[in-house]
Amino acid sequence: AQTVTQSQPEMSVQEAETVTLSCTYDTSESNYYLFWYKQPPSRQMILVIRQEAYKQQNATENRFSVNFQKAAKSFSLKISDSQLGDTAMYFCAFMNPGNNDMRFGAGTRLTVKP
Amino acid sequence: DTAVSQTPKYLVTQMGNDKSIKCEQNLGHDTMYWYKQDSKKFLKIMFSYNNKELIINETVPNRFSPKSPDKAHLNLHINSLELGDSAVYFCASSQRGGGDTEAFFGQGTRLTVV
Numbered sequence: 001a002q003t004v005t006q007s008q009p010e011m012s013v014q015e016a017e018t019v020t021l022s023c024t025y026d027t028s029e030s031n032y033y034l035f036w037y038k039q040p041p042s043r044q045m046i047l048v049i050r051q052e053a054y055k056q057q058n059a060t061e062n063r064f065s066v067n068f069q070k071a072a073k074s075f076s077l078k079i080s081d082s083q084l085g086d087t088a089m090y091f092c093a094f095m096n097p098g099n100n101d102m103r104f105g106a107g108t109r110l111t112v113k114p
Numbered sequence: 115d116t117a118v119s120q121t122p123k124y125l126v127t128q129m130g131n132d133k134s135i136k137c138e139q140n141l142g143h144d145t146m147y148w149y150k151q152d153s154k155k156f157l158k159i160m161f162s163y164n165n166k167e168l169i170i171n172e173t174v175p176n177r178f179s180p181k182s183p184d185k186a187h188l189n190l191h192i193n194s195l196e197l198g199d200s201a202v203y204f205c206a207s208s209q210r211g212g213g214d215t216e217a218f219f220g221q222g223t224r225l226t227v228v
Contacts, residue, residue, distance in 0.1 A: 033215060039155075043202060045219035089155055095217070099169050100145040100210050102217055104157040 002027040002094045006105035013082045014113050020067075021077045021108050023092030029053075033095040034068065034075045039107075040088040048090070051075065082112045117141050120205045120220035127195055128228055135190045135223045137205030145169075145210055146188035147217065148180060151202040163188055164210065195227045 003026045013019035025034070036048040051059045051068050058066050063080045079086055092105040118139045127133050139146065147170075148160040162170040166182045177193040192199060205220040 035216060043222050045204065045206075045217075047216050050216055091157060093217075095208075095215065097210065097215065099162075100164065100208050100215070101159070101162065101170055102147065102206075102208070103159060104149075107155050107157075109155075
């Protein structure tokens, strides 16, 4: 099965600044999906952004963007203009579309400071 | 309308008891999952079903038995509960083959074994 690694257990950022969360993965598949999910204290899992491996263009969603490096198997999340509401656990995830097997990294706890 | 709903939201029970967690999705998805989130927030896949067929069965004790009566439901039954089973259990669903695929999560069931 594929593995997903998030090497930053905790990060903090000042409000309005930019922060980047790292994620690497290991797979032999050529087609797959990558995701970042946010889990606030309410524990609800919320999709932040999605990237399809065959698309070279990096996905963006408002203040959230990714840097997808397929050869390096890297998928980092950049949060611009950080807001207090961005404080949450962030999970990187990999999905194999053949069987929809979805695996998560260990998560990064992000704290946005006022 | 809740897309993926799990019941109950909280469950407190004694060691040795048998309990079930129910999950239903109204998204028409063909894949459903159970994940376990431990106290360190690590999300580990337990099972996934596609059209009622078991696809993924990770190294989960036999005391855990999933049941999918139809593709909209995936229940989790746990026999002889142990202290180490205390965790948050998430149900999720996704659709295979879709270009915009993502996993939708229920609100989680916090199981506490005393």
